[in-house]
Amino acid sequence: MKVSLDPSEKAQSQAMSPGSIKGPRPMALHLSNALSIWREAPAGAERLLAGNGVWHPDVNGDMTALTECLADLDNHPRFLKAVEERANNRAENFLNGINRYLQNTYTRPESDAQPCLKVGSCELFDFGGDGQPILLVPSLVNPHYVLDLMPGRSVAQYLRRQGYRPFLVKWFDPGEEELTFGLSDFILKRAKPMLEYICKLAGRACPVLGYCMGGTLMTGLAARAGDLVSSLALVAAPWDFASEVPHAGRRYAHVMAELLDRLPEGMPVPTDMMQVFFTSVDPTLSDRKFRRFAELDGNSEEAQFFVALETWANTGAPLARNAAEECIRAWYLNNEPGRGVWHVGGKPVNLADIRCPVWIAAPKKDRLVPQDSAFAMAKYLPNATTHDPGAGHVGMMVGSRAEAGLWAPLVGWLKNQEAACAA
Incomplete structure (x- = not known):
């Protein structure tokens, strides 16, 4: 699987730009978590077709239903290609979300306190x-x-x-x-x-x-x-x-x-060591969050709230x-x-x-x-x-x-x- 957006060229370069926001921290962990999910998707689809996949208990029912739907499929290559394309799109959306966040010029409003x-x-x-x-x-x-x-x-x-x-x-x-x-x-x-x-x-x-x-x-x-x-x-x-x-x-x-x-x-x-601990609670969370953020109107209240909260979460001592x-x-x-x-x-x-x-x-x-x-x-x-x-x-x-x-x-x-x- 190929991902056209290279995190080393795009996300990291934006992280160094003036006024950019640090995060998500540690950046390398979040990038590797998300990209490994989507790079592994085609291999997962092949295991599904071969009937030798091992799935998380929470999705066993869904995987059984999907296997039944695919039982009569006579065009496996087309299915695998569709999975790869969709996975590639999700990986790109994730990276786009990261970059939109890094480019944001958010400044926390002054408090009355x-x-x-x-x-x-x-x-x-x-x-x-x-x-x-x-x-x-x-x-x-x-x-x-x-x-x-x-x-x-x-x-x-x-x-x-x-x-x-x-x-x-x-x-x-x-x-x-x-x-x-x-x-x-x-x-x-x-x-x-x-x-x-x-x-x-x-x-x-x-x-x-x-x-x-x-x-x-x-x-x-x-x-x-x-x-x-x-x-x-x-x-x-x-x-x-x-x-x-x-x-x-x-x-x-x-x-x-x-x-x-x-x-x-x-x-x-170190702050990043604590961030690794919190990431371990749900290693897929950043992928979901930033793919969703990529689809938001950057001027919307929802997008501004996301940036404010994400900035808080990635600020530490x-x-x-x-x-x-x-x-x-x-x-x-x-x-x-x-x-x-x-x-x-x-x-x-x-x-x-x-x-x-x-x-x-x-x-x-x-x-x-x-x-x-x-x-x-x-x-x-x-x-x-x-x-x-x-x-x-x-x-x-x-x-x-x-x-x-x-x-x-x-x-x-x-x-x-x-x-x-x-x-």
């Missing part, structure tokens, strides 16, 4: 307003602004419109001290002072929203500093890493552990080595949170110690954090509510249905907790 506190190299941003302060905590791995992506796609701005005063934690870029941190350090030496700051402004304990890994970290904080947390909202926060529906990333955690062992001592984990070790070994491999032996501040995190109301939102469709993993903590919490936002891991936070599926239910729950406290 103002920096109000710096602890080490981490910052706290204040969205203003006179309402109840609420702390928003993202994952350590990707930039904070997924919670304030762009106009109309910002849970922080939505909370402000609903009468809250959001404060958003920005972990990046880690400084010399943060690069020595374990997870307890990020929780107690960075997030806790920020929460203390907004509680002082409010004159009382405040609600906390943690997204993904940020939610798991804030569960640890609520167990250690419960007097600061009035209510805890967790969105796709992994807890049981041995859930019945397995974590996709757990399949490759042992590989990540081996790679960590091979890094020079003390070296932080090194992850502190000790924190990475803890995530891979203590969480993914040893399931310490799920077993009740994950330590924060020198003591295991006991969910029964969290006395405030907890809202756990986790979608059934999440490929990164299984719903079973996030919901697992509900049975051990004294006061927990679960909610399915009905979207994917990122889509539920910034997608077109985020307001109906996640933001509005979140605000409804928060206001119910306020009313209960006032009663």
Whole structure:
């Protein structure tokens, strides 16, 4: 099979052009994944005709039906040629999508949030307003602004419109001290002072929203500093890493552990190494995304949203080595949170110690954090509510249905907790 667009000549040259956007990262991995799919398609078609193919269990039924349709086909060469042409078109569409993305001159819109506190190299941003302060905590791995992506796609701005005063934690870029941190350090030496700051402004304990890994970290904080947390909202926060529906990333955690062992001592984990881990969850995702992007009107809201989200996903900073070790070994491999032996501040995190109301939102469709993993903590919490936002891991936070599926239910729950406290 021949693909007329050479990634080394086209995609990589555009990656070096002024004003271009880096990504998808690492570029070589995404190119090789997608192109290998379509270069192998004709060979797959030959195996299908010969009756000796081995297929993924999810498509066995489709392949059986296709085999039956082809049983009476007397022109195998024509069929194979059609498969090759279609595969070639898809490969070219993928490369076209990559190039359209690289050529885009997207610049993230300025946010209304103002920096109000710096602890080490981490910052706290204040969205203003006179309402109840609420702390928003993202994952350590990707930039904070997924919670304030762009106009109309910002849970922080939505909370402000609903009468809250959001404060958003920005972990990046880690400084010399943060690069020595374990997870307890990020929780107690960075997030806790920020929460203390907004509680002082409010004159009382405040609600906390943690997204993904940020939610798991804030569960640890609520167990250690419960007097600061009035209510805890967790969105796709992994807890049981041995859930019945397995974590996709757990399949490759042992590989990540081996790679960590091979890094020079003390070296932080490079951004691209973390991106490889996330790509392992669904190696075909980039192919599907960029082929679809290639067909969009570049000026449409949908295309601009794609570029904004993809830019966020491909922006990163090194992850502190000790924190990475803890995530891979203590969480993914040893399931310490799920077993009740994950330590924060020198003591295991006991969910029964969290006395405030907890809202756990986790979608059934999440490929990164299984719903079973996030919901697992509900049975051990004294006061927990679960909610399915009905979207994917990122889509539920910034997608077109985020307001109906996640933001509005979140605000409804928060206001119910306020009313209960006032009663």
